[in-house]
Amino acid sequence: MTVSVISVTTSLPVREPNRVLRKFLRNKSAVIGAVLVVTFALRALLAPWISPFDPIKADFMAVRKAPSALHWLGTDELGRDILSRLFWGARTSLMAGCVSVIIAIVIGVPLGLIAGFWQGWLDSVISRVVEALLSCPFLVLAIALGAFLGPSLGNAMIAIGLSAMPIFARLTRAQVMSIRNEEYIEGARAIGLPDRWILWRYVLPNVLSPILVQATLAIASAIITEASLSFLGLGQQPPDASWGAMLNTARSFLEQSPWMSIFPGLAIFLTVQGFNLLGDGLRDALDPRSE
Amino acid sequence: MKFAPRLTACIPAFMLLTSAGLAHAESTLRIGLGSDPDMLDPATARTYYGRFVFSAMCERLVDVDQHLQIVPGLAKDWAYSEDGKTLTLNLREGVTFQDGEKFDAQSVKYNIERYLTLPGSLRKSELSSVESVEVTAPYTVVFHLKTADAALLMQLTDRAGTMMAPEATAKGNVAAHPVCSGPYEFVSRVQQDRIVLKRFENYWNKGAYHFDKVVFLPIPDASVRLANLRAGDLDITEGIAASDTATVKADSNLQLASTTGLGYMGLTINLANGTANTNTPLAKDARVRQALSLAIDRDALNQVVFQGQYTPANQAFSPASPYHADIPVPKRDIEKAKSLLAEAGVKTPLTIDFLVANNPTSQQVAQVLQAMVSEAGINLNLQMTEYATLLDRQQSGEFKMSMSGWSGRPDPDGNIFSFLNTKGGLNDGKYSNPQVDQWLQEARLTSDVEKRKALYKQVVVQENLDDPLVYLYFEPRIFGINKKVTGFVPYADGLIRLQGLALNK
């Protein structure tokens, strides 16, 4: 997981959506990223309707056929159409990416909010735990969790989500702490507004932008991690399609059937690149200091 | 610039060093293994890959030849008594261990007793028939057995018969520096990187071995192992994948050697291990299991997954074993399978939870099976599991059906007893047939090959009716070798024997 040292912002760019959008659209890379992500999402969602073949049904007559008019991207070791499996694999990756990040946010952000806002002993405890989790190599944590829960897509998502949680917690905490001392927050507390209301109305919206950026980058990272876990035999299990698992089996046929490795690898690359570009673009667009 | 004169001054020295190195060029044989061996102590070792190292580093009381016949090792000759309860071995004289100790009958007694008594020794069950070992002359040793044991001699061709240097071994920490009597002695080991052996100068048969050093390089990834071979970084490697044989054959720098192995892969069915998973038609009715076996097209499986390199199986004994029973492998018969299921009163589709190890080959096989048996109305629910978890669940009975194999042993008893005998240690499905138990016991007691063959054939026939274990295929042992290496002979047990191997310059 790449460490993203997010710069802390203090204004409220969320209140100026038009300006943000215009800045975003001016950034060519960001637009490319957005296009890649949208295409990926569409392919994933529409997979059942756009796949020319059944991704799971084995066809022993068509084992490892090169790309042709019938099978545009060729077939795999059990005769299944690779193009169809790429579409269905996109569903796996989309789920893996989104669900794990949602898990990470749902656990991490509240922890960060609590730690940053109320500080004190709660902060100490939470920060210790987060630091401990961060000291564990990310992939190792994911592997151990994956092995513990058992190889399956659902468990891989939980494993990745839990491993990604610390970064969101730490990010949120840093953001909250920088805002906390702002005058309007102090003023609100002075008037006697309840803490929860302050968190919801003032703090959370400010935290949103860096979280959004981090979430996009985290989805990219989660997709690669899911592929890595599948590569190691955890994660999505056959016969269901997963780009990482496809790469794993393709390794045995690298020379005989290169199309089995090229296309899933490309798929992963383009999708992850798309999310990274998108995340970058969002960060630049939401950063009030860049022109 | 200042540093050039110093550099140029270094050059002649450098050249001198390299030429000196070249003049004394050691011949090294680099062997690729599919996994890092575990402990290099024959008493506690349990991996198949460890045996490769023992084969080069140590000697055994007896050995096997290419045809799995027992030939002299450290024992020149041997004889069983009439009742089969005494085994007398006459030992080779003039053999020394790698640390200078003398090999004699006392060393044999020490080693066998160590295998029987060392806590953690995994050889105890292999030597379970041995009551005591007696030294009757400096080079004669007598095994007193509790019961006749036809399989004992074969066990002595493997780790249970490996002789370590008594004094060095008694000092402890054997695995860190094992001392044996074989052609190559231990130099060093880096876990998961390499094991280095060098020529033992005082080996009694030094002339048959042509390398100064032997290096074992564990490389788990088959494609990386092959890449190393092709790049010239390995001289020999075992475990060439079926899908890579064409590549090896096409490469002009490499040669391929393969032989049918002793190991098999099959489906273990839980018949009586625990109650949670055995209340199923599959566990209770042999007809359901027969239907399953009939729904599988073993030839097609072989073609699709293994490019036809493997051998379909219906028993534990591969064609490489003299005990292979001559019973044809049934062809796929979907109609019969369906009718058997109907007879057994099973409503289709019948769902079976199927435990599979999460490596690519097993997964492929499982998916092919899933596709095949679905046509007979059986729905396999694949449960991919990590290896450690799979073993656990098999042992504790937390499975309905599981795909597991056996690497194979030269003696037929080692391939079947533990799996089918009611009290067998590896009988995870808890199959129990008193008649089969009796045949298996009888086969252990006699050394008469024909008698044993007949007994095992009866077991195989019965097994194909009860189907506690549905055999799928026998695995070949495929080796990739650099063209420069001459004299390589593949053995059915899969081990690489270094005698006679040489590098052609």
Added chain:
Amino acid sequence: MLELVVKRLISAIPTLFLVTLMVFSLQKLLPGDPITAMAGEERDPAVIAQLREQYHLNDPIPSQYFHWVGNALRGDFGTSLRTQEPVLQLIASKLPVTLELSLLAMIVALIIGITMGVLAAVNKGTWIDNGTNFLALSGISIPHFWLGVLLIMLFSVKLHWLPASGYVPFSEDPLQNLKTMLLPAAVLGTGLSATLMRHTRAAMIAVLKADYIRTARAKGLLPKMVIMKHALRNALVPIITLTTLLFGELLGGAVLSEQVFTIPGFGKMIVDSVFNRDYAVVQGVVMVVAVGFLLMNLLADVLYVLVNPRMRRA
């Protein structure tokens, strides 16, 4: 300064404790018995039972943990269940490998990252800027294991330039050692270069806008010299702190590269040990990695304060 260091070192202790506790519990919760897993085919129930006793595996889990902690404090990290080798010795033999790989990867990342970052910053807004960003991101987006296998096919099998896998210690044969490390370091390094590139770019842009740079430009010094001398030197500061942070990450992160290239480092050892349920090894290695990570964090903080005394630690 000293106060900061001491405070952080002390607060690192509970974190370390937590890490070991977490990893231990996680492993113990993993289904599968290590002895059975190790025994594999040769399962002899009597022997397995006896070994479990010997290794205290039947004790209640908390007592097993405290047993481990007690020994660890005395410097005894146990032995590998698989090969009987003392864990400390194992770690000592693998540490130089991982350190070297991390170092080389870092160098690759720095070279690529800083060069591209400077390029991007100087040509801000142009296609060079976007192009380098795209390239840098590709480093993170390409799955390492895929890239690794492809590179092996190209450089080892087809071109015979580099060895396909394996490792030779530097002390034994420096040239061969570098050859074996080149591909894995390159693969790892490209992944890191993206982050470095982006931070270099951001730091350079910030510095280039500063007044004193404009003054130097106004003075008539050559633009290139302006950039190199003044800007880069100042931009390097946050980059250094980032580098130390990333280095800490690298220590444990080379898992997949080591798997594909068969480098006997930490990453591979952890994965194998998790799958083999070799508890002692995983504990020991994770401890070392955690210590390394925490030390690097501390180093980064110290450097940051040294450089920017106006920064107050929250």
